[in-house]
Amino acid sequence: MSEHEHNAELSGKRFFEVTVLNAVITIVEFLGGIFSGSLSLLSDAIHNLGDSLSIIFSYGAHVISQRKQTKTNTYGFKRAQILSALFNSIFLVVISLFLIIEAIDRIQHSEKVDGVIMLVVAVVGTVANALSTILLSKGAEHNLNMKATYLHLLSDALSSFGIIIGAILITFFNWTIIDPLITIAVACYIMWESWPVIRKSVGILMECAPNLDYKAIHQDLLAIDGVKCVHHVHALMVDENSVVFSAHVNMDDLRLSQVQEIYDKINHLLTTKYGIDHITIQPETVRGENEDFFYSSKKDI
Structure with missing residues (x-):
């Protein structure tokens, strides 16, 4: 058991x-x-x-x-x-x-x-x-x-x-x-x-964002080799112990296998340091690279 x-x-x-x-x-x-x-x-x-x-x-x-x-x-x-x-x-x-x-x-x-x-x-x-x-x-x-x-x-x-x-x-x-x-x-x-x-x-x-250090998360993600920009971030809690996190990440125009290596580093960081359970990353090259960490447009989803 x-x-x-x-x-x-x-x-x-x-x-x-x-x-x-x-x-x-x-x-x-x-x-x-x-x-x-x-x-x-x-x-x-x-x-x-x-x-x-x-x-x-x-x-x-x-x-x-x-x-x-x-x-x-x-x-x-x-x-x-x-x-x-x-x-x-x-x-x-x-x-x-x-x-x-x-x-x-x-x-x-x-x-x-x-x-x-x-x-x-x-x-x-x-x-x-x-x-x-x-x-x-x-x-x-x-x-x-x-x-x-x-x-x-x-x-x-x-x-x-x-x-x-x-x-x-x-x-x-x-x-x-x-x-x-x-x-x-x-x-x-x-x-x-x-x-x-x-x-x-x-x-x-109401799917409010959990109490995480988002400034530190942003800095840690940008410190990962291959990550150029992080934007369009969403975070919510399914219950009081389960955190869901999604983000768009700008990278160079890489092969999928190389993107997977970067994703593995992101996943390891967010799960081990910040206790996030479910992580979804959308890799991009230049799309949205000037957007804020949290999506600031009037219409999001």
């Missing part, structure tokens, strides 16, 4: 384990919220329910992304995970806004809260959420889909921990206002953490 296949299988297993854990947490917190009267527990239960659905959605996208390329999807299905990350992050923001509205209403109309029940349920939720977060933490480093799911679970763990503090304050000092305040604080944190995932997902789907 290759490392890629092993990682895919491991990710699938982690998604399943986290889904089961989240389902259990959701049931426990719903019951705890009802019996204790805690808005923060009920809001966390709703959040966990959304997380369970999001995890299932994320796993589906993960499975689809493993499919090989076809005639209609020549780059494969990797962007299924980007779509999932975007959906999950937007869903988090919507849920957070809903919780803030509910918390503000609770501040204006305070209700009795059973701090003991709230505390017990919050401890259980914190432990389970922390375990789920640990399970997905490694995959979240290099996968936007898993990162979006990881943020769901991390926000749940923080929320549960905040509820523990709130339950202690309610039990000993009867500070019931702390319950909706914790809800607002966690909701704001969730939106803050979700924004970078949304921004990067939209950037990939």
Whole structure:
């Protein structure tokens, strides 16, 4: 089994384990919220329910992304995970806004809260959420889909921990206002953490250029023997780990075998130094030699 296949299988297993854990947490917190009267527990239960659905959605996208390329999807299905990350992050923001509205209403109309029940349920939720977060933490480093799911679970763990503090304050000092305040604080944190995932997902789907040192790339390409000019450059990301690069390269009027040697040097440079996965070079003699590195005409493709 290759490392890629092993990682895919491991990710699938982690998604399943986290889904089961989240389902259990959701049931426990719903019951705890009802019996204790805690808005923060009920809001966390709703959040966990959304997380369970999001995890299932994320796993589906993960499975689809493993499919090989076809005639209609020549780059494969990797962007299924980007779509999932975007959906999950937007869903988090919507849920957070809903919780803030509910918390503000609770501040204006305070209700009795059973701090003991709230505390017990919050401890259980914190432990389970922390375990789920640990399970997905490694995959979240290099996968936007898993990162979006990881943020769901991390926000749940923080929320549960905040509820523990709130339950202690309610039990000993009867500070019931702390319950909706914790809800607002966690909701704001969730939106803050979700924004970078949304921004990067939209950037990939809009085929924005990846964050590369293009000035250095230009200089390195021109330093290759036989390369006279580089222009009409395009770069995009299929997903957060796969970069596509194309360029027109001016050379002398050479034999095809000589052009191939130059191309091999370009390919080696871009893959080893800049981590570019898919490279397309169009060799030319004088055509476009006065154009800029990035195409500057009003009409490009």
